Amino acid sequence: MIRLHHLNQSRSLRTLWLLEELGQPYEIISHQRNAQTNLAPDSLKAVHPLGKSPVIEMDGELYSESGAITQLLIERFAPERCLRPASTSTDYGHYLQWIDFAESSLMVPLLLELFTKKSGIVDNAFLDSYISEEKHRLLNYLNTMVEGKSFIVGNKLSGADFMLSFDLIMLAKRKQLDNYPHIKQYALQLASLDSYQRAMRLEANHDETR
Secondary structure, eight states: OEEEEEETTSTHHHHHHHHHHHTOOEEEEEEOOOTTTOOOOHHHHTTSTTOOSOEEEETTEEEEOHHHHHHHHHHHHOTTTTSSOOTTSHHHHHHHHHHHHHHTTTHHHHHHHHHHHHHTOOOOHHHHHHHHHHHHHHHHHHHHHTTTOSSSBTTBOOHHHHHHHHHHHHHHHTTOOTTOHHHHHHHHHHHTSHHHHHHHHHHHHTOTTO
């Protein structure tokens, strides 16, 4: 059985949703953020040296990094379910691009925005300008690319949607999707899926800060 080390309000939501979609038996090992620092607890460091989530245990091995876990679980348990395009298709390159986009290009300004707020940095003209302009540039691009689509690649649910979901949750929580109607509609479409809703209920049940 797969064991998911799940940290509340973290990238682990991607893995939680994917596991619900796959229908594979799994167990949630819940870890809670420190109420004062919002950082991951030491219990995660006892599982993996980096002390981050998600981490899964499978076949006696530990795996970290949400992008790698997403691809690993899909390759292992859903090769016939089209949760990724065939490697020989033109969509496959776009699939890999969007997986990386979610965790690299788009995540950078989102994390910078979070860290500057948490640290109390104010009136830093360079940082404020970079975050605002880069985020707007990236979201304009994503907004164009999801216009008229329910899913980001080939209009079929894929690992790229699972990866983007956490970014969208962060943006929705900050009420930053109103100016990007196609992204907002795309996010609502993902949120309408049964597996997504089950995952969000599990997240709520395992989040002691709510």
